[in-house]
Amino acid sequence: MLLKDKVAVITGGAGLNGLGFATARMMANQGAKVVILDLEVANPADAAAQLGPDHLGLVANVTDKASCEAAVEQIKAKYGRIDVLVNNAGITQPVKFLDITGADYDRILDVSLRGTLYASQAVLPVMQSQNSGSIVCISSVSAQRGGGILGGPHYSAAKAGVLGLARAMAREFGGQNIRVNCVTPGLIATDINKGKIPEDKRQTILDGIPLGRIGEPNDVAGCVVFLASDLSKYCTGVTLDVNGGMLI
Ligand code: NAD
Numbered sequence: 001m002l003l004k005d006k007v008a009v010i011t012g013g014a015g016l017n018g019l020g021f022a023t024a025r026m027m028a029n030q031g032a033k034v035v036i037l038d039l040e041v042a043n044p045a046d047a048a049a050q051l052g053p054d055h056l057g058l059v060a061n062v063t064d065k066a067s068c069e070a071a072v073e074q075i076k077a078k079y080g081r082i083d084v085l086v087n088n089a090g091i092t093q094p095v096k097f098l099d100i101t102g103a104d105y106d107r108i109l110d111v112s113l114r115g116t117l118y119a120s121q122a123v124l125p126v127m128q129s130q131n132s133g134s135i136v137c138i139s140s141v142s143a144q145r146g147g148g149i150l151g152g153p154h155y156s157a158a159k160a161g162v163l164g165l166a167r168a169m170a171r172e173f174g175g176q177n178i179r180v181n182c183v184t185p186g187l188i189a190t191d192i193n194k195g196k197i198p199e200d201k202r203q204t205i206l207d208g209i210p211l212g213r214i215g216e217p218n219d220v221a222g223c224v225v226f227l228a229s230d231l232s233k234y235c236t237g238v239t240l241d242v243n244g245g246m247l248i
Contacts, residue, residue, distance in 0.1 A: 002229040004031035007079045009071075011062050011119050012089025014038035014047040018190045019138065020088040021047055022217030023224045028055060030225060032084070035075050037062070037119070062089045062115030068122035082126045084228040087116040087137040087162070092151040092192055105154045112158040116165055120180075124173065133178040136227045137166040138220075141186045141243045149205060150193045159184075163239060170237035179236040181227040186243025188215040210245030 008027045013020030013036035024034045028051040037060040038044040048057030056078060060071040075082060090112045093104060116137055127133025142151045143159035151159075163182055170180040187193065187205065197205065206212060223242050226232055241247060 001031035002225060002231065003027050003084070006032045006083035006228075007035065007075070007081050008032040008084035008086065008228060009035045009037060009075060009082055009119075009123060010086040010088055011037045011060070011115065012042075013086070014042035014044040014057065015191055016047060016050070017194075017217070018088075018192070019185065019188060019217050019220045019224075020086065022221040023086055023088065024048075024051060024055075026218065026221040026225050027084070027228070028052065030229070033079055035071075035079075037068075037071050038089070062087075062119050063110045065118045065121070068118045072122040072126065076126060081130055082123050083130075083133060085119060085123045085127075085133070085135045086224055086228070087119055087135065089115050089119075090138065090140075090158075090192075092155045094150050094196065095152040095154075097153045100152060100154050104152075108152070108154045109158045109161070112155075113161040113165065116162050120165075120169060124169075124178070127178045128173070128176050131177050133173075134228045134232075135166070135169065135178065135180040136224050137162050137180070137182045138224075139163050139166075139182045139184045139239070141184050141241070141246055144184060144241075144247060149187050150196050167237045174236050179227075179233070181232070181235055181238045181240065183220060183223050183227065183240050183242055185220045186215055186241075186246045188217060188220055188242075190217060208246055209243070210248055213244065215242065215244060 044057030
């Protein structure tokens with residue numbers, strides 16, 4: 001088992017069709033004790049209960065530093081350590097550049113970029129005290145292409161920011177045996193894009209994916225588990241593309 005007795009925290013992990021929950025399930029199957037953090041409306045306790053009795057679901061809003069810190073206190077009280085953090089919470093908005101309002105910009109950047117900052121800031125002192133840890137940040141192919149298939153330019157900016165923030169963390173905390181890596185998923189079938197791919201665009205999108213299909217949440221989860229586990233113990237600051245070859 002790749003994550004035996006490791007404590008793994010996943011933000012935005014409560015959506016049962018999402019990348020975060022697929023990762024949570026795979027990590028639980030690999031022996032981890034999983035903590036799902038998500039908004040109240042997403043029912044993180046119910047999602048964690050689906051994984052079995054050893055796991056925990058807590059309400060936490062990653063855009064609120066105090067909320068992240070409160071969650072980490074509860075995790076410390078229950079498990080005493082945190083080995084893995086997956087910064088997965090994110091939202092998107094399909095909108096054109098000239099139509100982005102200041103409020104849109106704040107909302108999208110707040111969840112992906114500020115959320116990555118606050119969740120990592122809350123967890124890092126625990127990892128520092130252990131002299132070990134692995135953080136995996138979920139960015140997006142949108143950061144690399146300069147445009148999402150479904151996300152707007154502010155989503156691309158937020159996800160590009162995640163790449164920079166992660167590399168800065170990798171550099172600053174490497175000496176304390178804390179690794180920080182990113183995954184950049186392509187188009188993956190989850191609730192974030194359900195029903196949003198226009199039928200007339202579907203074939204064009206598929207033509208741009210050498211592997212010829214839209215990704216599944218487990219395609220991403222496997223790569224997150226790899227980066228979380230000791231299999232990748234000499235990798236830090238890495239960006240792992242999981243996009244079916246979209247950028248070739
Ligand atoms: P999803 O909508 O199923 O998951 C996002 C989760 O984030 C939800 O459970 C939501 O409740 C949670 N969330 C939103 N705001 C939050 C907040 N303030 N605090 C805590 N949790 C919050 O979508 P998904 O496709 O599983 O997306 C997961 C991650 O993968 C996101 O960061 C997304 O941008 C990224 N991503 C997705 C795709 C794709 O094609 N699905 C591609 C590239 C990147």
